[in-house]
Amino acid sequence: MDRTVDNAAREISTAKDAIETLTDEISALEKGIVELDKSVVAATKQRREENQEFKDGYATNSAAKDLLVTAKKRLNQFYNPSMAFLAATGDHTKDASSTALIEIAEHAEHTHSTVQGTVQAPPPPPATWNAYAKKSQESTGVIAMLDLLIKDLEKDIAAAKLDEQHGQVDYETMMKESAEKRTEDSKSLGAKLEDKADAEKALSDYSDVKDDATSEFLATVKYIKSLHVECDWLLQYFDVRKKARADEIDSLLKAKAVLRGNDMSFLQTKDR
Numbered sequence: 335m336d337r338t339v340d341n342a343a344r345e346i347s348t349a350k351d352a353i354e355t356l357t358d359e360i361s362a363l364e365k366g367i368v369e370l371d372k373s374v375v376a377a378t379k380q381r382r383e384e385n386q387e388f389k390d391g392y393a394t395n396s397a398a399k400d401l402l403v404t405a406k407k408r409l410n411q412f413y414n415p416s417m418a419f420l421a422a423t424g425d426h427t428k429d430a431s432s433t434a435l436i437e438i439a440e441h442a443e444h445t446h447s448t449v450q451g452t453v454q455a456p457p458p459p460p461a462t463w464n465a466y467a468k469k470s471q472e473s474t475g476v477i478a479m480l481d482l483l484i485k486d487l488e489k490d491i492a493a494a495k496l497d498e499q500h501g502q503v504d505y506e507t508m509m510k511e512s513a514e515k516r517t518e519d520s521k522s523l524g525a526k527l528e529d530k531a532d533a534e535k536a537l538s539d540y541s542d543v544k545d546d547a548t549s550e551f552l553a554t555v556k557y558i559k560s561l562h563v564e565c566d567w568l569l570q571y572f573d574v575r576k577k578a579r580a581d582e583i584d585s586l587l588k589a590k591a592v593l594r595g596n597d598m599s600f601l602q603t604k605d606r
Contacts (some may be wrong), residue, residue, distance in 0.1 A: 342544035345418060349537035356530040363523045374512050380565045388498045399487045406480045
């Protein structure tokens with residue numbers, strides 16, 4: 335009986351410890367799942383903001399690039415019409431135009447060499463030539479600056495595209511890992527909830543066993559106590575009861591002898 339109660343007490347203690355541990359682990363898993371869901375929501379919001387920022391920046395840089403390209407074309411049309419023409423007609427037209435310009439230059443050089451001895455050299459350029467040359471140099475510097483700005487914008491656009499690609503890849507990786515972790519945590523949470531339910535059932539069962547064993551033990555103790563009281567009473571009054579029993583036996587023997595004597599007297603009278 336004592337062994338049953340002790341075993342039940344040990345099982346109850348083990349079940350309580352398991353329930354306490356599982357409760358803490360379940361709480362931690364539930365908290366982790368909530369935090370994971372919050373991080374997913376925050377990451378999604380941040381990814382949308384970054385994507386919108388990329389779109390806005392891409393549109394702005396593209397518009398600025400188109401504007402600079404248009405400005406460069408206008409400047410080339412004004413200061414360098416031949417270059418503008420080549421840029422507009424394409425590569426095949428560019429080759430034909432270059433050939434024509436070379437032929438014109440060669441023809442002019444041949445004519446100059448032929449008439450050099452007979453024709454007087456042309457007069458020096460007018461005073462405005464230096465101004466024109468300076469203006470041409472300034473236009474070249476402006477076009478070069480526009481080219482530099484266009485290249486910078488192209489670099490910014492390429493860098494923004496690369497950052498957007500990396501950000502999208504990181505976001506998709508994070509979402510995949512978060513989904514896998516949430517699935518694992520959910521499975522672990524379900525398993526621990528089942529273990530906790532089993533531990534609670536074991537606690538209830540062993541508590542019933544302990545209560546039953548304790549009740550039975552107390553009943554046994556009570557019965558033993560009652561027997562002990564009765565035995566003590568018997569031992570306490572044993573001598574008295576023994577003497578009373580002896581007196582009772584002696585009285586019975588005397589009564590029997592008296593009765594036997596009366597019977598003999600009755601038989602003698604009948605004979606007479």
